Structure formats: structure tokens, C-alpha cells
Amino acid sequence: MTIKVSCGMCGKNYKAPDKAAGKRLRCKECGESIKIPEPEVEYGDDDDGFSNLLADAVELESKSKTIRRPVRKPMVEAEKYKGDEDGPATRKQENNYTQDLIATFLFPLDPANMFTFVMIWVLLCLRDLILPFGGRIGLMGYIIILGWYSNYRFSVIYEAAAGGKELPELAPEEGYFIPMLQWAGTWLLVHLPAFLYLGIALFLFFSNLGEDAGPFLTPEEVVDLLPVFHLGVFVILYCLGLFFWPILALCVAIGGIETIFRIDLMLLTIWRSKASYFFTAGGMFLTSVVYTFTAIAAIQLGFVGIIVMMAIVLYMEIVSLRMIGLYYHHFKKRFAWNWG
Structure with a gap:
């Protein structure tokens, strides 16, 4: 016996086994998360079937009025329902990548998105x-906001990957500490080769200087004295890290932390969607360039400059994170994984 269930976003019909009741599946058409209901039961003469149906209708109505939150839970596979694919409710909706990208760049025009953006901006300034x-209390608050924002970044990717048009809610759903470690770990992993090379080059540089390599050399002087070749290799390795970070972030946000070790599947996925992935990675490069120039400008402008810089960087970061999610949403059929 199977359970029939329909997607609330696009109307696509599916069927799932009885044992999957209460779990969730991912719609293959629009990416919506669908909860599999309990199997239908026939009511006898003594059962109040009308009351149960009315209660279910009220519950569904209340859920439809709430804001959807990203739910990162394992999905169950479901067979495509062979009922009425030709009906109007199951016709495939237009899913245009270009239109979604334009909407992503214009996300502040939505009042709800603008409110969320301003609240994040205030928290980051704080x-x-x-x-x-603020001493120890300030340090604790700093860590909490850092962990919350790390979790929110992954939620932005997940929401865009599911086809959402709005920014996620501000309320955290998966804690603070673990997402902070995951966010820092992904950046450390992709940039580890670059900084290892720089560390080895600096070690050899100081070894050759001997006694003159004391604390009298500033970092700026070290950069000036290092050979251009070593600096060039460092920049290339750092850029390669930026290039591979989007697929790594998708692995953590959607596939699970264990998928970050499948470098072969990452490379295969990038190869299958070369043009779209290069465009997505370009968003990360642009964000890094904007961050560098705004940081230099903020130093000269002072306190006000830092506040303006943080708004610019926050906008670019949200856009680039949504681009990563849209990359999965529109090109997931080319992925080497099957993530629902």
C-alpha cells in the first residue's frame, strides 16, 4: 500500500511507501520539501470522520499562512505518481535561471527582504x-553572533537551492557553534594549500636571513622582500580556493559534511556544468574584490566608512550565496550526487 502526496508549490504528484509516513521528500520539479502524511484510514459508523477532516483542514490552512523555513533533514525517495501528469495541476512551471538571478540582485526591493537585511547589518555592526x-561579555556576544551568522549563511544557500525567493528567517534552527565550525572549516580547507605554501616560503626566507630575521621586519616588509614568484603562487592557490568553495559550501549545506571528502564527485559536477559553475564562482571572486577595496576605503573614512563597507559586503555576500543555491536549484540534474 502506498501514500499519495502532492507538492504544494507545483502540484506534482508522488507516491511513497507506508513506512515513509511522517518523513519528508524533495520535489524533483521545484525542490520544495514535502511532508508525507499518515496513510488514510476508513472511518466506521462510530468514528467522527467529519471532525477529523475538519481538524486536518484547519491545520493545513494554518501551515499555509506561515513563513517556510529551510529544513535540512534527510529526504526519502518516492516514485513518480502515474495518476494525472497531463492535468493542469501537474504542468511544469517556468523555472528561468536568468529571472531568478535578476531577482537575486534586486532582493532588497522586497520589504521583507529589506527588513531582514537591515537587521543583519545592525547585528554585524554590533x-x-x-x-x-565589552570584555568577556562582549566576547561571548561576538561568538554568538558569529555562530548565528555562519548558520544563516548556510540557510541562505539552502533556501535558494529549494527555490525560495525570500531570505530565510532570522531565528537560528541548528544552533551556533557547529555551523560556525563548518563555515570556518570550509574556508580553511580550500585555502590550506595557499597558506601552507606561504608558510613554507616565509620559513625559508627567515632561515636565509639568519640573525637579521628578528622582530624588526613588519609583514609589509616581508611581502616586499619575498620573491614575486612566491607571491604569485600564493595568489594562484588562493584563487583556486575561492573557485572550489561554492561546491564545498553546497556539500555542507545540502549534501552533508561527509560529502566534502568526495573530491572526485566535486570535479565531475563542475565538469558537467562548467559554464554555470564558472559564473557562480565568479560571484565569489567579485565579492572578494569588493571586500578588499571597501576595506581599504573604510580605513580612510573611519567609523562611518566601516558601517557603509559592511552594508556593501553584506549585500554582495547574500547575492553570491544565493547564486550558489540557484546553481544547485537549476542544474542539480548534472550533479554527481543525488540529494533528493
């Missing part, structure tokens, strides 16, 4: 401009 001077 984290970087006020809490560092």
Missing part, C-alpha cells in the same frame, strides 16, 4: 564595532 570593547 559585533565588529561595539562588542570587541
